[in-house]
Amino acid sequence: MLLIRCPYCQQTLPELEFTYAGQAHVARPDAANKQISDEEWRDFLFIRTNVKGPHYERWRHAHGCGRFFNAVRDTVSDRFLITYKVEDPRPELSDLLEKSE
Amino acid sequence: MSSFRVPGRGRIDHQSPVEFSFDGKKITGVKGDTIASALLANGIHLMGRSFKYHRPRGPVSAGSEEPNALMGTRRGPGRFEPNTRATVQEIWHGLEATSQNRYPSLEFDIGAVNDRAYMLFSAGFYYKTFMWPKSFWDKVYEPFIRAAAGLGVSPTETDPDHYASRYLHTDVLVIGAGPAGLASALASARAGLRVTLVDENTEAGGTLLSEPQAVIDGSQAWDWVEKAVAELKSLGARVMTRTTAIGYYHQNMVALCEKLTDHLPAPAANMPRERMWRVRAGQVILAQGALEKPLVFDGNDRPGVMLAGSAQTYLNRYGVRVGNSAVIVTSHDSAWYAAFDLADAGTKIQAIVDTRANPDSTLLEGAKSRSIRVLAGYTATRTEGRLRVKSVRVNPVSNGKVGAPETLTCDCLLMSGGWTPSLHLFSHTKGSLAWDDEKQTFLPDRKTEDCEIAGAGRGLWGIGAAINDGAEMGALVARHLGRDAVAATYDVASDRPGTGISHKELPTDLNPGKARAFVDYQNDVTAKDLRLAVREGMHSIEHVKRYTTNGMATDQGKMSNINGLNIAADALGKPQPKVGLTTFRPPYTPTTFGAFVGYHKGDHFDVTRKTPIDSWAEENGAVFEPVSMWRRAWYFPKDGEDMDAAVSRECRATRASLGMFDASTLGKIEVVGPDAVEFMNRMYTNPWTKLAPGRTRYGLLLGDDGFIRDDGVIGRLSDDRFHVTTTTGGAARVLNMMEDYLQTEWPDLDVWLTSTTEQWATIALNGPNARKLLEPLVEGLDISADAFPHMSIAECKVAGLPARLFRVSFTGELGFEVNVPAAHGRELWEILWEAGQQYDICPYGTETMHVLRAEKGYIIVGQDTDGTVTPYDAGISWAIGKSKPDFVGKRGLERPDLVAKGRKQLVGLLSRDGKTKLEEGAQIVLDPNQPIPMKMVGHVTSSYHSDAAGRPIAFGLVEGGHDKMGDTIYIPMPEGVIEAEVTGTVFYDPEGARLKL
Numbered sequence A: 001m002l003l004i005r006c007p008y009c010q011q012t013l014p015e016l017e018f019t020y021a022g023q024a025h026v027a028r029p030d031a032a033n034k035q036i037s038d039e040e041w042r043d044f045l046f047i048r049t050n051v052k053g054p055h056y057e058r059w060r061h062a063h064g065c066g067r068f069f070n071a072v073r074d075t076v077s078d079r080f081l082i083t084y085k086v087e088d089p090r091p092e093l094s095d096l097l098e099k100s101e
Numbered sequence B: 001m002s003s004f005r006v007p008g009r010g011r012i013d014h015q016s017p018v019e020f021s022f023d024g025k026k027i028t029g030v031k032g033d034t035i036a037s038a039l040l041a042n043g044i045h046l047m048g049r050s051f052k053y054h055r056p057r058g059p060v061s062a063g064s065e066e067p068n069a070l071m072g073t074r075r076g077p078g079r080f081e082p083n084t085r086a087t088v089q090e091i092w093h094g095l096e097a098t099s100q101n102r103y104p105s106l107e108f109d110i111g112a113v114n115d116r117a118y119m120l121f122s123a124g125f126y127y128k129t130f131m132w133p134k135s136f137w138d139k140v141y142e143p144f145i146r147a148a149a150g151l152g153v154s155p156t157e158t159d160p161d162h163y164a165s166r167y168l169h170t171d172v173l174v175i176g177a178g179p180a181g182l183a184s185a186l187a188s189a190r191a192g193l194r195v196t197l198v199d200e201n202t203e204a205g206g207t208l209l210s211e212p213q214a215v216i217d218g219s220q221a222w223d224w225v226e227k228a229v230a231e232l233k234s235l236g237a238r239v240m241t242r243t244t245a246i247g248y249y250h251q252n253m254v255a256l257c258e259k260l261t262d263h264l265p266a267p268a269a270n271m272p273r274e275r276m277w278r279v280r281a282g283q284v285i286l287a288q289g290a291l292e293k294p295l296v297f298d299g300n301d302r303p304g305v306m307l308a309g310s311a312q313t314y315l316n317r318y319g320v321r322v323g324n325s326a327v328i329v330t331s332h333d334s335a336w337y338a339a340f341d342l343a344d345a346g347t348k349i350q351a352i353v354d355t356r357a358n359p360d361s362t363l364l365e366g367a368k369s370r371s372i373r374v375l376a377g378y379t380a381t382r383t384e385g386r387l388r389v390k391s392v393r394v395n396p397v398s399n400g401k402v403g404a405p406e407t408l409t410c411d412c413l414l415m416s417g418g419w420t421p422s423l424h425l426f427s428h429t430k431g432s433l434a435w436d437d438e439k440q441t442f443l444p445d446r447k448t449e450d451c452e453i454a455g456a457g458r459g460l461w462g463i464g465a466a467i468n469d470g471a472e473m474g475a476l477v478a479r480h481l482g483r484d485a486v487a488a489t490y491d492v493a494s495d496r497p498g499t500g501i502s503h504k505e506l507p508t509d510l511n512p513g514k515a516r517a518f519v520d521y522q523n524d525v526t527a528k529d530l531r532l533a534v535r536e537g538m539h540s541i542e543h544v545k546r547y548t549t550n551g552m553a554t555d556q557g558k559m560s561n562i563n564g565l566n567i568a569a570d571a572l573g574k575p576q577p578k579v580g581l582t583t584f585r586p587p588y589t590p591t592t593f594g595a596f597v598g599y600h601k602g603d604h605f606d607v608t609r610k611t612p613i614d615s616w617a618e619e620n621g622a623v624f625e626p627v628s629m630w631r632r633a634w635y636f637p638k639d640g641e642d643m644d645a646a647v648s649r650e651c652r653a654t655r656a657s658l659g660m661f662d663a664s665t666l667g668k669i670e671v672v673g674p675d676a677v678e679f680m681n682r683m684y685t686n687p688w689t690k691l692a693p694g695r696t697r698y699g700l701l702l703g704d705d706g707f708i709r710d711d712g713v714i715g716r717l718s719d720d721r722f723h724v725t726t727t728t729g730g731a732a733r734v735l736n737m738m739e740d741y742l743q744t745e746w747p748d749l750d751v752w753l754t755s756t757t758e759q760w761a762t763i764a765l766n767g768p769n770a771r772k773l774l775e776p777l778v779e780g781l782d783i784s785a786d787a788f789p790h791m792s793i794a795e796c797k798v799a800g801l802p803a804r805l806f807r808v809s810f811t812g813e814l815g816f817e818v819n820v821p822a823a824h825g826r827e828l829w830e831i832l833w834e835a836g837q838q839y840d841i842c843p844y845g846t847e848t849m850h851v852l853r854a855e856k857g858y859i860i861v862g863q864d865t866d867g868t869v870t871p872y873d874a875g876i877s878w879a880i881g882k883s884k885p886d887f888v889g890k891r892g893l894e895r896p897d898l899v900a901k902g903r904k905q906l907v908g909l910l911s912r913d914g915k916t917k918l919e920e921g922a923q924i925v926l927d928p929n930q931p932i933p934m935k936m937v938g939h940v941t942s943s944y945h946s947d948a949a950g951r952p953i954a955f956g957l958v959e960g961g962h963d964k965m966g967d968t969i970y971i972p973m974p975e976g977v978i979e980a981e982v983t984g985t986v987f988y989d990p991e992g993a994r995l996k997l
Ligand SMILES: [Zn+2]
Pocket: A006, A007, A008, A009, A010, A061, A064, A065, A066, A067
């Protein structure tokens, strides 16, 4: 069982408290104000990266504060490189890898 | 039968006899024996039959790696376990053990004919033998495979035992309580850390228990162990025996299975049989030691052929000589000491046969002083003896040439092919291994977890090396954890360090194609099988493993791994590191399902959610059904009624006068805040801006793919407050989805979402007399037809209780839903029940609710939709606020496939004969005479007998269904083809007049 740090609670807690919520940084196109092509909408709905290695993804502290947050997790080792708030900028992978060395 | 027990030897209690049975025969062992040691003490080596060839087998080891001596053990009804390792199971008075895989008896087994037909069972025999003809599968192959599959027999009765589980946090977890583990634990504990030391054996000590001659810092080995354990306990360390570390998971979580009662003659009824520990450790020290390898030669599996180190353990730990007349065959120094110990205890050592030409001089002296014959530079080429080894054929080898044979008689043959570090747990962490050319084995290399490996587990041989390495590692992890720690040094006398070489099959002068030289005893895999697999094109070790099943038995290749690798590498013409090892997976040793299940069984298997009114339903004879995690009243049968009769009566009573229904499981979400209406506009398809406070509306929720996710009636209580209802099963999902959009797409919206499902008890009253019942009980609200029309909501008091009252109907009748705080649910229900007697009020369950809604054409999301149905498909596109700039699913609905022709659409279905009820899930075709496989155009989603319609009714999803009104479609069933007419979905009161009463 993984231990995951909730960036809102600032606590490292058992995986049981969290649920996975898919790839991160997939923004919903602004269909209210713009013409969105079928391809764009398809990509938003279905096209995901399926990374082998560091993966930007979302988790929810479902049995805690309830917040969705972002994380970078290595899909090979299952290690979290970082978790960060939804409103925080997407961290650069090179910085993360440097730090984890 | 002479006793092989050596008086005064071992850690058993010679004065305490214990009686148990083996295959019905009474056997006497002593306190401290395992089944295997007790049987060996009685001269019995034959303990089982092998899996494939039914060859007679005896114990080859003295530990948990045992592949042969597997038995059924029983302790009264329900307490039967197959494949218990006789080398591990302690005996107690009354234990019943039975051998396996034999008929009619262990000594005479018909299945042994397989052994004669061994050519048929070579590598890949499953794949080759059962290929054709196809018609043989059901009648011949599958029954054969099923009968032959697995060892032992599964228990057939419910296990009456219970199993516990716990979490544990510890600074340092040390796995293995041999010299390295004990020294590690001492070093960490002395540094002030919380230490947990676990060992699968009955007591701490590991190798030290089998080597009592060793002297550590002036103390005899066993005395040192006792002192070490006492010191650990005084330092607060937790020392757990009979506890196996079965799996090493992420972030230093290790699962331990602790056996609590299997060794007790009469465990207390309330004792759990086993306890699963989930340990989170700051640092882990793997001190699991090494496992001895067999040598691979023809007949290396007969009863009486055993690992030399295990024979030494039987002697020194259990006081048992495994035979009167032994031959040693070895490629490692360690087996010489086993020979010396046995010789000193009175066993005649016929010869020490060493594959090495020049054994160490001190060993030769030891042999000479005991008058033991030494055959150096020899090979073993065959054994004889049906139920027990009686001789071994040995030949000199020089310059690769096998010389003339000599036959040595014996009643036991003790072998050693060297030692393999136990890498299983380390490999669970995906740590990498590196091949050590000198030691001819893999050793731990790159680590992924906070762990250290100590002692023989990293290839260090001898007690002195292991114990000092343990101390170093214990101090090292203490420093990792921020403590000042310096390793103690231990002085070990009478140590027996040694070296050896590693082999593939031993050289032979006989036809290797006929050799029964076993590599994997438990799965009956021979050296020949491995070579055949390579010849037949299996070039990856993972393929070789699966083709031959080498290492795939429950012992996971603990003994066979390196031998298998050496042979496969030789056959492939590659060095071992280029071939690599197969993957080790948890659990380390076979583990009961009970230990994994723990408390999660019976009523505790899953949560059962019950409404506040559930108890009334139970008291009043309701039949229940599970709906998501809820238990819901399904129907309320009266005396002698079956379900159909009860449901028909409930439907009639509701439409005629008044029905009451516990709707508390409806999901409820309170949506509150200045931007609540904007949030609702964006989430749901419907327009909400113009919905006035006090009014409700049917809400439809899509995914952004345009498919229906959920629905429910939503009431606006005030400008900034909505009472949202969801389907029973959808509540959590809907709240999660709302939170997702609110937090991540529209964080600018000022809205709060609260689950209130369990805060409200909801009672639905339906029927023409619903208002008459309710009116006198309502305070603070006029619920007359004009003042409180259909689709209204208000806060008021009902029977003196604070309530949210909906005027809403899921039946087509005049309907109200009364929400009161959950704690008052049953109270209100009973008040309504009493007051309703004058109207013959009828409690109804979910089945009647389903029928009544279907008669009115109301869909159930998840039953009439399946995640690929749009509002257009479902015929509810009126619920879409088309002029809204955006809502979840709006853009999705324009996707090309969603607007294409020929989509499956929801329609009504009426069987043409007016009598046949369709089967939910049945497939629909347009032409019943077309060849099979037919083109299926849809399926039946809902089907009931309708009392109101006087006939069966159904819904179905049918390709292009909306354009097929009046057409006939066909439902092929085993009893024949059913014809049905495609209709609209409303079967009762299409004008909705009854709603407006
Ligand atoms: Zn949190």
